[in-house]
Amino acid sequence: MVVKNGIVVQSILYKKYLPVGKPHIAVEFLNQWGIDEIILLDISATKEERGPDVAMIRTLAKKCFVPLTVGGGVTNLDQVKELMSCGADKISINRKALVEPKFISMFAHEYGNQCVVVSIDVVGNKQSEYKVYDYLSGAHLDIDLVTWAQEVEEYGAGEIFLTAVERDGSYRGFDVELIDLISEKVDIPVIASGGAGNAEHFHHLFHMTSASAGCAANFFHFTEHSVNITKSHLVKKKLPVRLETHADYGENEFDREFRLRKKNDQVLEDMLFIRIEKEII
Amino acid sequence: MKQKIAIIDYGVGNVYSVYNSIFKLGYKVSISSTEEAIKTADFLILPGVGAFETAMNNLKAKKLDAMLTEEVVYKKKPLLGICVGMQMLSTVSEENGEHEGLNWIEGRVKKLSLPKGFSVPHVGWNDVHLAQKVPLFEKYVNQPHFYFDHSYHFRCDAKYIAATCDYGMAVIAAVQKDNIFGVQFHPEKSQTTGLKLFRSFFNQ
Numbered sequence: 076m077v078v079k080n081g082i083v084v085q086s087i088l089y090k091k092y093l094p095v096g097k098p099h100i101a102v103e104f105l106n107q108w109g110i111d112e113i114i115l116l117d118i119s120a121t122k123e124e125r126g127p128d129v130a131m132i133r134t135l136a137k138k139c140f141v142p143l144t145v146g147g148g149v150t151n152l153d154q155v156k157e158l159m160s161c162g163a164d165k166i167s168i169n170r171k172a173l174v175e176p177k178f179i180s181m182f183a184h185e186y187g188n189q190c191v192v193v194s195i196d197v198v199g200n201k202q203s204e205y206k207v208y209d210y211l212s213g214a215h216l217d218i219d220l221v222t223w224a225q226e227v228e229e230y231g232a233g234e235i236f237l238t239a240v241e242r243d244g245s246y247r248g249f250d251v252e253l254i255d256l257i258s259e260k261v262d263i264p265v266i267a268s269g270g271a272g273n274a275e276h277f278h279h280l281f282h283m284t285s286a287s288a289g290c291a292a293n294f295f296h297f298t299e300h301s302v303n304i305t306k307s308h309l310v311k312k313k314l315p316v317r318l319e320t321h322a323d324y325g326e327n328e329f330d331r332e333f334r335l336r337k338k339n340d341q342v343l344e345d346m347l348f349i350r351i352e353k354e355i356i
Numbered sequence: 357m358k359q360k361i362a363i364i365d366y367g368v369g370n371v372y373s374v375y376n377s378i379f380k381l382g383y384k385v386s387i388s389s390t391e392e393a394i395k396t397a398d399f400l401i402l403p404g405v406g407a408f409e410t411a412m413n414n415l416k417a418k419k420l421d422a423m424l425t426e427e428v429v430y431k432k433k434p435l436l437g438i439c440v441g442m443q444m445l446s447t448v449s450e451e452n453g454e455h456e457g458l459n460w461i462e463g464r465v466k467k468l469s470l471p472k473g474f475s476v477p478h479v480g481w482n483d484v485h486l487a488q489k490v491p492l493f494e495k496y497v498n499q500p501h502f503y504f505d506h507s508y509h510f511r512c513d514a515k516y517i518a519a520t521c522d523y524g525m526a527v528i529a530a531v532q533k534d535n536i537f538g539v540q541f542h543p544e545k546s547q548t549t550g551l552k553l554f555r556s557f558f559n560q
Contacts (some may be wrong), residue, residue, distance in 0.1 A: 111481060113504075161372050185406070233507070262476065
């Protein structure tokens with residue numbers, strides 16, 4: 076979930092942002108749809124030189140029963156403490172790690188590395204071109220990407236959130252070459268981001284790389300049933316994915332872009348008489 | 357009879373997430389470290405996100421270790437430790453040096469040492485296998501799955517093991533000794549499956 080000025084936005088190539096809606100509503104829906112985890116990145120914070128919006132996190136955390144990683148504007152441990160006490164489970168840092176890598180170690184020492192997510196943005200379309208991207212200045216940094224990822228691990232990060240900037244909002248699929256490159260070179264989990272457009276993109280990601288997780292924003296916000304269709308698809312392909320729903324799309328047909336086709340009229344007619352009990356815990 | 361739940365506030369731990377889950381289930385719940393709240397609560401939760409050393413130091417600084425030992429070990433009040441909260445039940449932890457735990461369930465906390473292909477920390481959802489019939493897992497029809505996020509794990513005698521999970525090896529997922537329960541995973545972050553666990557714990 077990319078949040079700009081308090082609103083969830085659709086992000087395209089880190090340049091164009093279109094509004095989606097209020098963060099706490101998005102969180103509520105994603106939870107209902109069975110998402111495994113939510114990463115919320117406040118992309119206005121560092122630009123505005125302010126810390127994270129703690130009040131916003133506290134509100135949306137009330138509806139969030141899956142792990143919540145919060146990032147954007149985090150520069151000191153007091154902010155980490157505040158976020159952790161109002162609903163965040165893990166904290167993501169990007170700029171702060173680049174500017175002061177020792178902060179990763181300080182953070183991990185105090186909170187344990189399982190809370191520490193370091194976000195790395197990468198530009199370029201193939202291995203010879205990959206460069207670490209500084210979103211604040213727009214600069215392509217002159218540091219070796221693989222070395223940076225390994226240093227981040229060495230300093231104590233628990234996970235790397237890796238985004239292919241040029242795939243952002245493109246719906247072209249994950250940059251598997253990039254994800255594979257990094258996930259082979261570090262032992263900590265890598266979360267892949269940038270480009271997810273349909274369920275098969277996720278399958279391709281897990282088939283071609285050892286990424287631990289696949290992330291999507293626009294796809295999950297805008298495409299109907301995207302969360303469950305993706306999970307059902309991965310389960311059908313025998314990947315170990317959590318799926319907790321009576322709807323497994325076994326009877327459904329999909330078009331070429333993996334969008335749901337309408338069920339035939341007889342099936343719909345029969346469904347009127349099926350009772351599905353709401354689970355009371 | 358409305359039960360009172362107290363979530364121990366010792367400055368480390370995602371207390372608010374735990375609070376939200378228990379509140380959603382309809383219980384009277386507070387986040388506190390006062391003697392009054394702990395002594396009057398029917399159930400205690402020791403949450404945990406963080407490093408062992410900081411957690412134990414904070415607990416001792418607030419004199420909670422002695423107070424909790426009195427309530428839990430001697431007065432047999434049910435307590436559920438979550439993640440680092442479960443690890444604190446141990447005798448000693450090897451995270452960043454050797455540090456003493458509460459020693460309520462004899463055991464040692466060690467770093468996960470796994471075959472290649474298994475990243476540490478163990479992060480993500482995983483299936484949990486029940487080792488014994490325990491009240492905590494009563495409500496599950498199929499194999500339950502929960503969210504894990506840890507780099508260190510509990511090692512103890514088989515008699516205390518309530519459940520395990522597979523992650524390159526059999527990792528202890530839950531422990532129990534009488535009224536003392538511990539879960540390595542995060543029920544407050546495991547959606548419906550997690551909420552059911554809380555409900556089972558409070559239904560005892």
